[in-house]
Amino acid sequence: MSENPGSAGDPVILEWVQAALAGDHDAFAELVYTYQDSVYNLCYRILSDPAEAEDAAQEAFLRAYTNLSRYDPARSFKTWVLTIASNYCIDRLRRRRMRMVSMDDDDDPTSPSLTLSDDRPQPEAEMLSIEQSEAVQLLLEQLPSEYRAAVVLRYWYDYSYVEIASILNTTESAIKSRLFRARQMLAEKLDSAAVGALSALLEM
Amino acid sequence: MTNERGRRLMHEALDDRLGVEAQQELRSRLETDPQEAFEYERLRAVDEMLKSAPFERAPQYLAVRIMARLADELQRGRLNPLSGTALAVGLALGTLTLLPLLVSAVYLLVTAVGSATFFNSVLQFITGVASVGAAAILGLVESAQALISGSPILPVGLLILIPVGVVWLARLSRQRPASEQKS
Numbered sequence: 001m002s003e004n005p006g007s008a009g010d011p012v013i014l015e016w017v018q019a020a021l022a023g024d025h026d027a028f029a030e031l032v033y034t035y036q037d038s039v040y041n042l043c044y045r046i047l048s049d050p051a052e053a054e055d056a057a058q059e060a061f062l063r064a065y066t067n068l069s070r071y072d073p074a075r076s077f078k079t080w081v082l083t084i085a086s087n088y089c090i091d092r093l094r095r096r097r098m099r100m101v102s103m104d105d106d107d108d109p110t111s112p113s114l115t116l117s118d119d120r121p122q123p124e125a126e127m128l129s130i131e132q133s134e135a136v137q138l139l140l141e142q143l144p145s146e147y148r149a150a151v152v153l154r155y156w157y158d159y160s161y162v163e164i165a166s167i168l169n170t171t172e173s174a175i176k177s178r179l180f181r182a183r184q185m186l187a188e189k190l191d192s193a194a195v196g197a198l199s200a201l202l203e204m
Numbered sequence: 205m206t207n208e209r210g211r212r213l214m215h216e217a218l219d220d221r222l223g224v225e226a227q228q229e230l231r232s233r234l235e236t237d238p239q240e241a242f243e244y245e246r247l248r249a250v251d252e253m254l255k256s257a258p259f260e261r262a263p264q265y266l267a268v269r270i271m272a273r274l275a276d277e278l279q280r281g282r283l284n285p286l287s288g289t290a291l292a293v294g295l296a297l298g299t300l301t302l303l304p305l306l307v308s309a310v311y312l313l314v315t316a317v318g319s320a321t322f323f324n325s326v327l328q329f330i331t332g333v334a335s336v337g338a339a340a341i342l343g344l345v346e347s348a349q350a351l352i353s354g355s356p357i358l359p360v361g362l363l364i365l366i367p368v369g370v371v372w373l374a375r376l377s378r379q380r381p382a383s384e385q386k387s
Contacts, residue, residue, distance in 0.1 A: 025271065032267045040262035054263055061270045062277065136257040154219075155254040161219075180215050187246040190253070 013077045021068055028068075032061055035078055038157070039085045045152040046089040048141050056092060060085035082157070083167045086149050090168075093145040142189050147182040150175055210237075214244050218251045 013034075019027030039060050044053035064071075064081050071080055140148055146168065153164045161172045161179075168175070213230040216222050222230065234241045352358055 025275070028274070029267065029271050032270050036262040036267050036270070037259070040266060041260045044260045050263070053260075054266060054269075057262065057266060058270050058273055062274060065274060132256070133258045133260065136253060139253075151254065155257070156259060176215075179219075180211070183215065183218070183247050183250050186250045186254075187243075190250060191246065 009073060010077070014073050017068065017071060017073070017077065020065070028065060031064075031077065031081075035081055036061075038078060039081060041156060042082055042085050042152060043089050045137070045140060045156060046086065046145065046148055047093060048137055052092070056085065056089050060088055063088065079159075079163065079167060082153070086153065086167055087169075090145045090149055093148075097145075139186055139189050143182055143185060147178045147185070150178040151182045151186075154179060210240050211243075214240075214247055217244075218247060 013031070016027040016030045020031065036057065040053060040057045043056040043060070044050060047053050047056060060081065063084050067084070071077065140151065143151065149168055150164055153159045153167060159167070161175045164175045165172045210230075210233055213222065213226060213233070216226070217230055230244075234244055
């Protein structure tokens with residue numbers, strides 16, 4: 001599931017960055033093609049909405065383009081662009097929460113595993129993967145934005161505490177504590193989801 | 205009951221950060237304490253679930269849409285990597301040009317009107333404005349004194365109104381804005 005963080009100073013990437021800085025749009029397109037999946041997955045896992053995630057991914061790449069001259073070649077380009085994307089998504093999530101009318105009532109997920117978004121026939125493995133992805137997403141939604149970002153960077157990108165701290169502009173101990181609390185919270189949510197699924201089965 | 209040390213060991217085990225001794229300590233704790241063993245199993249379930257969650261691929265044509273948006277924004281001049289630098293340089297140049305001009309203008313003004321008569325008139329103007337203000341305040345105080353001497357019940361009424369006003373303000377400050385309440 002997780003991707004390798006990608007090494008800093010990759011000559012091909014640096015060449016594309018230099019060319020993009022010189023005004024070569026094709027070189028920037030190569031960077032977009034290379035990192036679009038990583039950026040999109042991060043945005044989707046933090047924002048939990050495919051349309052918003054796509055918009056956020058676009059915004060992250062536009063910001064990367066605007067600030068390309070500030071990119072430090074000693075750092076991995078992927079980490080740099082993921083830093084832009086995660087900060088943007090956290091801000092966006094905070095703004096969304098300020099706007100939201102209510103999030104605590106009827107739509108509390110009781111059983112993530114019972115949720116399916118699509119009725120069309122699909123191959124079994126693909127369907128299971130979608131179910132699993134949505135179940136995880138429902139649980140992630142219960143976490144505060146900073147915790148969610150730390151969990152996503154740890155589990156989907158395999159970043160170390162230090163790297164996550166650098167991306168989220170905080171300390172290593174703060175990341176340790178966020179992951180610690182996030183796991184505790186997820187374990188509690190998972191318990192209540194399991195209880196919900198069990199009672200739903202008993203009522204059938 | 206799981207203590208902080210036990211929890212820390214569990215989380216570090218999940219992140220593969222435990223040394224051999226710490227691993228042994230955790231193992232013995234889990235063997236002797238069923239509560240800790242239960243909690244570790246819960247955390248491991250979360251860990252496994254997250255580790256096995258799939259990686260969401262970008263929608264088809266996302267890169268194409270990004271490049272189209274980039275081209276559009278560049279065309280409209282809203283995105284230019286150099287615009288920030290250009291603005292900063294422009295501001296710096298503007299300040300550098302304007303600063304000597306401003307200093308020269310102030311110097312010319314002071315030397316042109318730099319006489320004792322000018323400063324005297326300025327001081328007279330300031331003291332005049334201040335004395336008008338003081339006279340207005342004095343007038344207000346005198347009319348308040350006249351009002352109180354005419355009706356002695358008024359100060360008592362005012363004194364009663366003060367705590368009422370304080371309570372009203374306190375209640376008002378406790379009411380959060382509607383948007384905040386909703387979130």
